[in-house]
Amino acid sequence: MNQVASDETLVREHLSGQAGAFEELFRRHRNRVYSLCYHVLGNPEDAADAAQDAFLSAYRSLGGFKGKAAFSTWLHRVAVNAALDLARRRSHTATVPLDPKLHADSTGDHARATETALVVAHALAGLPLEFRAAVVLRDVQALSYEEAAAALDTPVGTVKSRVHRGRAMLAEALEEFRSGGRITPSAAGGNSPTPKDI
Amino acid sequence: MSDAVEHETAFGRLAAFLDGDLPAKEKAAIMAHIETCGACRTRLSSLSETVAGLSSPGGMPMPEALQVRISNLLAAERATSGAMARRRAGSRLRWAPRRRWVLALGGLGVAVALALGLVLVRAPRPETSTVGEAGGFGVPVVRSEGAEYTRANIAQSLGSLPLFDSFAGMKPAEARRRSQEFSSLLAERAGTGEGQALSAPRADSSSILAGGEGTTATQTAPLVGGTPGAEPAASPAASPVATAPSTRATDQTSKAAGAASSPSPTRAAPEVLAAACLAQVRSGVPGPFLPVYLEFARFEGRPALIYAVLTSVPASSPLNRVQIWVLSEDACDVVYMAQVQLRSST
Numbered sequence: 001m002n003q004v005a006s007d008e009t010l011v012r013e014h015l016s017g018q019a020g021a022f023e024e025l026f027r028r029h030r031n032r033v034y035s036l037c038y039h040v041l042g043n044p045e046d047a048a049d050a051a052q053d054a055f056l057s058a059y060r061s062l063g064g065f066k067g068k069a070a071f072s073t074w075l076h077r078v079a080v081n082a083a084l085d086l087a088r089r090r091s092h093t094a095t096v097p098l099d100p101k102l103h104a105d106s107t108g109d110h111a112r113a114t115e116t117a118l119v120v121a122h123a124l125a126g127l128p129l130e131f132r133a134a135v136v137l138r139d140v141q142a143l144s145y146e147e148a149a150a151a152l153d154t155p156v157g158t159v160k161s162r163v164h165r166g167r168a169m170l171a172e173a174l175e176e177f178r179s180g181g182r183i184t185p186s187a188a189g190g191n192s193p194t195p196k197d198i
Numbered sequence: 199m200s201d202a203v204e205h206e207t208a209f210g211r212l213a214a215f216l217d218g219d220l221p222a223k224e225k226a227a228i229m230a231h232i233e234t235c236g237a238c239r240t241r242l243s244s245l246s247e248t249v250a251g252l253s254s255p256g257g258m259p260m261p262e263a264l265q266v267r268i269s270n271l272l273a274a275e276r277a278t279s280g281a282m283a284r285r286r287a288g289s290r291l292r293w294a295p296r297r298r299w300v301l302a303l304g305g306l307g308v309a310v311a312l313a314l315g316l317v318l319v320r321a322p323r324p325e326t327s328t329v330g331e332a333g334g335f336g337v338p339v340v341r342s343e344g345a346e347y348t349r350a351n352i353a354q355s356l357g358s359l360p361l362f363d364s365f366a367g368m369k370p371a372e373a374r375r376r377s378q379e380f381s382s383l384l385a386e387r388a389g390t391g392e393g394q395a396l397s398a399p400r401a402d403s404s405s406i407l408a409g410g411e412g413t414t415a416t417q418t419a420p421l422v423g424g425t426p427g428a429e430p431a432a433s434p435a436a437s438p439v440a441t442a443p444s445t446r447a448t449d450q451t452s453k454a455a456g457a458a459s460s461p462s463p464t465r466a467a468p469e470v471l472a473a474a475c476l477a478q479v480r481s482g483v484p485g486p487f488l489p490v491y492l493e494f495a496r497f498e499g500r501p502a503l504i505y506a507v508l509t510s511v512p513a514s515s516p517l518n519r520v521q522i523w524v525l526s527e528d529a530c531d532v533v534y535m536a537q538v539q540l541r542s543s544t
Contacts, residue, residue: 022272030265035257048264055268059275113251120251139252164213170252171213171244 007071011062022062026055029072032141033079039136040083042125050086054079069150076143076151080133087129116174123173127166134162135170203227205235212242216249270359274490345495347504347524349534352497356506356522357538362490365508365517366540370486373510373517377486384477475503475530479523482532485513494527497534501527508540 005013007028013021033054038047058078065074124132137148138159145163149156203211203224208231214220215228232238347355472492480487491506505523510516517540524534 019276023269026268026272030260030268031257033257034260034264035254038258039254044261048261048267051260051264052268052271056271056275059272116247116251120248124252135252139249140254141257142253142255160214160217164217167213167216167245167248168210168241170248171241174244174248174251175240 008067011065011067011071014062022059025071025075029075030055032072033075036076036079036136036141037083039121039124039140040080040129040133041087046086046090047083050083051079053086054082057082069147073143073147073150076137076141076147077153080137080151084129084133119174119177120170123170126173127169131162131166131169134159135166138163139167203231205231205238208232208235208238209241212238213245216242216245270491274365345493346499347495347497347502349498349536352504352522352524352534353536353538356491356493356504357520357536359491359506362506362508362520362540365488365490368517370510370514370516373486373488373508376488380487380489381480384473384480471503471527471530475523475525476505478525478530478532479505479507482523482535483507483509483521485509485511486517488517497524500533502533503527503530 005024007025010021010025014025030051034047034051037050037054038044041047041050054075058075061078065071124135127135133152134148134154137143137151138145141148143151145156145160148163149159152159208228211220211224211228215225218225220228232242476489476492479489486509488508489505490508493504493506495502495504497504503525505525507521507523508517509519509521511519520538520540522536522538523532525532
């Protein structure tokens with residue numbers, strides 16, 4: 001029944017009391033919201049809590065969705081706020097495990113791409129929160145800068161700057177990893193300026 | 199003005215360069231620099247790899263257990279606000295079953311639920327499906343496949359579902375308000391007669407549907423030592439307080455024997471049972487009454503309806519108890535009740 005309905009149609013149906021409409025929105029967006037939370041928070045437990053907060057918050061505040069932006073952009077805003085709130089409440093730092101066997105096993109293009117993804121994910125967890133959120137929205141979630149700026153309620157220029165600087169830190173970590181020949185938990189930092197120096 | 203750029207400038211602009219949104223003149227200058235600079239080429243390559251490494255088309259799959267948790271919470275949210283909001287808005291809540299719910303429970307199960315877009319997911323507990331909500335009451339309904347509960351395990355199995363957590367902080371006034379809504383809804387339905395027509399296949403349905411209004415109150419009174427929901431003074435905060443209904447046990451045995459000798463030709467529709475049993479449970483809960491979960495499963499080897507109800511002991515305190523009510527699926531008799539401290543309510 002809802003297979004072809006747009007998100008915005010489902011929102012209207014939900015607001016008019018139609019059962020199942022929000023469940024369909026949940027089904028459509030749960031992976032992207034979880035992915036956003038996971039990359040911002042860096043561990044599955046926190047990601048689960050943030051994703052839960054995000055969907056409950058979205059359910060309760062959907063009446064405030066005016067339809068000016070796409071529903072997915074609005075939901076990203078709700079979700080990134082849930083993730084950032086949780087990150088600020090919880091003191092422990094994000095951790096993305098890095099497999100020690102990774103480097104030895106990495107041969108061939110596919111292995112290299114896998115290695116890159118893991119090293120970058122590991123380094124991402126070490127970025128300052130605001131940079132991390134911007135990079136996740138732009139490069140993981142593939143939002144446009146305008147959408148990311150709307151989600152973060154931050155000027156586009158600021159978001160661009162954070163994404164660019166965040167990417168540079170990640171690239172530096174990747175180069176550090178490739179040249180170092182070893183994987184250490186501090187691969188994101190090494191001898192280069194760490195996010196804390198920013 | 200020279201078009202050439204310093205290395206530091208170019209190096210710092212590579213991430214922006216990768217986006218392709220630099221002014222044409224700056225872009226050309228950086229390209230010219232890159233051709234002569236190994237460090238910049240390496241960095242551009244790393245940046246490109248980084249962006250590719252971050253890409254996650256379609257997102258990460260949400261773990262199934264989390265899907266269940268959020269689905270249940272959304273259903274609970276709807277249960278305690280959605281139905282009430284609709285009712286406050288003046289729309290008439292029908293006694294009539296929701297077609298999708300009946301179908302989903304009516305044996306078509308998985309295929310129908312999927313076809314109707316209902317949430318259907320696997321839970322870490324025995325195979326369960328959230329198949330809808332109970333009639334117009336908005337209580338989420340879960341159907342378990344193969345879940346076998348006993349007096350020994352039910353409180354532990356159901357007493358600490360994440361579903362309940364979101365209610366732990368509800369203010370007493372809000373809990374009372376929602377509770378009154380439920381109670382008046384039950385009374386309204388009992389008085390309309392709509393339910394009776396629906397439950398016609400059952401010979402004794404009228405007595406079930408009237409259950410909330412009199413006779414059952416005395417029947418369920420002995421359930422927990424004469425004071426349902428009494429403060430478990432000697433129990434530790436997290437330990438379940440379970441009491442078997444001793445007087446009902448005898449009734450239950452005789453009824454079961456009777457049912458075996460003359461089985462009912464037609465079973466009541468699930469939503470009729472769900473509502474009738476809810477009235478039965480209501481009569482046994484003196485404090486605030488927020489039903490938040492209904493599971494069709496088996497208890498001590500027999501088909502059963504299991505309601506989870508949030509309440510307060512004493513009645514004026516915030517929600518602090520989960521009561522697990524087990525009712526026979528054939529006649530809504532209360533078979534067992536267990537009470538558990540609501541997590542994080544202290």
